[in-house]
Amino acid sequence: MRLQLKLYATLAEYLPPQAMANVAEIEVPAGTSPHQVLDLHRVPRERAHLLLVNGNYIPPERRDEDLLREGDALAAWPPVAGG
Amino acid sequence: MAWTRKILRVNLTAGTCTEEPLNMEWAHKYLGQRGLATKYLVEEIDAKVDALAPGNKLIMATGPLTGTMAATGGRYSVITKSPLTGAIACSNSGGFIGNEIKNAGFDMIIFEGKAPKPVYLYLENEKAELLPADELWGKSVWEADHILHNRHQDPLLRIACVGRSAEQGCLYAGVVNDLHRAAGRSGVGTVMASKNLKAVAVRGTRGVGNVRDIKAFMHATQAAKAALAGNPVTGEGLPKMGTQVLMNVINEVGAMPTRNMREVQFEGANRISAEAMHIPRESDGKPNLTTNGACFGCTIACGRISTIDPKHYSVADKPQYKVASGGLEYEAAWALGSNTGVDDLDALTYANFLCNEDGFDPISFGATVSAAMELFEIGAITTEHTGGLEMRFGSAEALTRSAELVAKGEGFGRDLALGSKRLCEKYGHPDLSMTVKGQEFPAYDPRGIQGMGLTYATSNRGACHLRSYTVSSEILGVPVKTDPLSTDGKPELVKAFQDATAAVDSSGLCVFTTFAWTLEDIAPQVDAACEGGWSPEKMLEAGERIWNLERKFNLDAGLTAKDDTLPKRLLKDAAKTGPAKGKVNELHKMLPHYYEIRGWTPVGVPTAETLNRLAL
DSSP, X not given: OEEEXXXXXGGGGXXXXXXXXXXXXXXXXXXXXXXXXXXHTTOOGGGOOEEEETTEEOOGGGXXXXXXXXXXXXXXXXXXXXX | OOOOOEEEEEETTTTEEEEEEOOHHHHHHHOSXXXXXXXXXXXXXXXXXXXXXXXSOEEEEEOTTTTSSSTTTTOEXXXXXXXXXXXXXXXXXXXXXXXXXXXXXXXXXXXXXXXXSOEEEEEETTEEEEEEOTTTTTSOHHHHHHHHHHHHTOTTOEEEEOOHHHHTTOTTBOEEETTTXXXXXXXXXXXXXXXXXXXXXXXXXXXXXXXXXXXXXXHHHHHHHHHHHHSHIIIIIHHHHOGGGHHHHHHHTTOOOBTTTTBSOOTTGGGGSHHHHTSOOTTTSOOSEEEEEOOTTOSSOOEEEEOOOTTSGXXXXXXXXXXXXXXXXXXXXXXXXXXXXXXXXXXXXXXXHHHHXXXXXXXXXXXXXXXXXXXXXXXXXXXXXXXXXXXXXXXXXXXXXXXXXXXXXXXXXHHHTTOHHHHHHHTTOGGGOOEETTEEOOSOOTTTSHHHHHHHHHOTTSSOSSSOOTHHHHTTOSSSOOOTTOOTTHHHHHHHHHHHHHHHTTTTOOGGGGGTOOHHHHHHHXXXXXXXXXXXHHHHXXXXXXXXXXXHHHHHHTOOGGGSOOOHHHHHSXXXXXXXXXXXXXXXXXXXXXXHHXXXXXXXXXXXXHHHHTTO
């Protein structure tokens, strides 16, 4: 299935080469979890502090369980803040 | 130094500068800066005074940790009654002038009356005098700063100044210090200019003193610095990416106010983000971001220093803007960018430079331009009003030209200088003004972050994110993650943030430290510096006292619970996209309980019991 992988701030270095503007279209097997997507792209799990699927926060304890669906957008940031 | 125990009182009408002792009884209850200056203002002016009349006063106040070795201990605030909102105004700034005022030997400077002719205050340690500013009036902040440094032949002179926008009566003019730091919100610069006070130039060399327990202070500040350095946000995220890192975060969660808050996501967000600021451009191979910068005593260094693409239309034949200067912070980038629909990073940077150069708040300016764009698109404003300018969403030219007009108070800029509320009223569509108590919103749509709706509605200075930044919890998970789409627990969360922030804002420290610190880290620093037994609990109580005192000022000024609300758009028109799709802000579910836990009546008035408990 196709997903959008969005990696920002210092996680951008893990984006695949075809990425444009921090977004990469990727293909993964059905039933893939957020953690599996991170592992596939060698993003250290502990650095993906803020992880959103379609804009909704996924807490660390659900990142193995909440399986992704066709067309989902997975976005991740290291610890960041502003104001 | 901790409290210097001295105030400088400047009577502009009489032209006198006199020292007086700080009221230590008040200092022990209100700490300093925001809290203590609010106490002085409340005691010294009639809350119903016309904000631009000589009867209003303007206070520049430091905190007890300003000028000390505490990390970020360089803050100062400008406190007055706001001409934009009619409520209390308190704008906080970094840079270096807060430290300089403290080193000159003063906790605060109180300006009263109105000078018969333009003047500036020159303060060199105990020597304080009002000097003619005829040559400075009509000049931008940057020009005036240059003239003053030349005149006094002192490169270390620190200067706070108002620009031409303030002189022309722009209702959201700020006080700019050190060229590009600003007490930016609520029109504090407008008040300063109304007093014919162009600038405050300070040189202080008295050094640090009056720290209660110097050994304990060194231990506390060193431990706190280590905590900042070791925290991934304050040690790495903020210095590298700045506050602008939020652009993509807030857009992704569907809380990005777009096109006058009609929408909650902006298709051009990534093009004006922190990530975009790092990308080398074609023309000269350099990125927008030149470097990061730090204020006095800061070990975070979140500030952005930027350059505009030298080939960009906005700076053609304008060499003065082809240098590095204060760049886009998230709030400016949002207001000038997504809210106007403009995704041209260089146009935003240019408009931001003009906000710094002539001292007007980029949040209120951007929000007012976006309101004008909506008025234009529905036909309420035409090119006859704008002098031919096509005020369309997405037009970089409309944005940059508007900034030039507001800077000098020319043409349609005079309408834009009114702020969104008065502009929309003037053109017959008050509902299109995205304001609370007359002040424009910052960068978080409260349909997607419910707690921020209550934050905005109850903020004592009108719509503001810095009075209780629940984004920290609702989106970023600091100190704990809460659901941004739920109202559960939000009254308690907002109150906790409001009280703690009021205490931090009264200390001389930067609120950004709270991404790494709690009051458990801050109180030991304050306590080592100041007598009075400053535990975290006492700081929180002082914060609550300050919040209630500000509330009392606003009630005395004529504001009521009816002012604790949000624009209809945010309460009635559901978000169209993103996680908050279909949601409005559910303020009605939060506000009554908020009043209750504050110890206020159902119409938002502190009860006698609350006032008594807080010794108000």
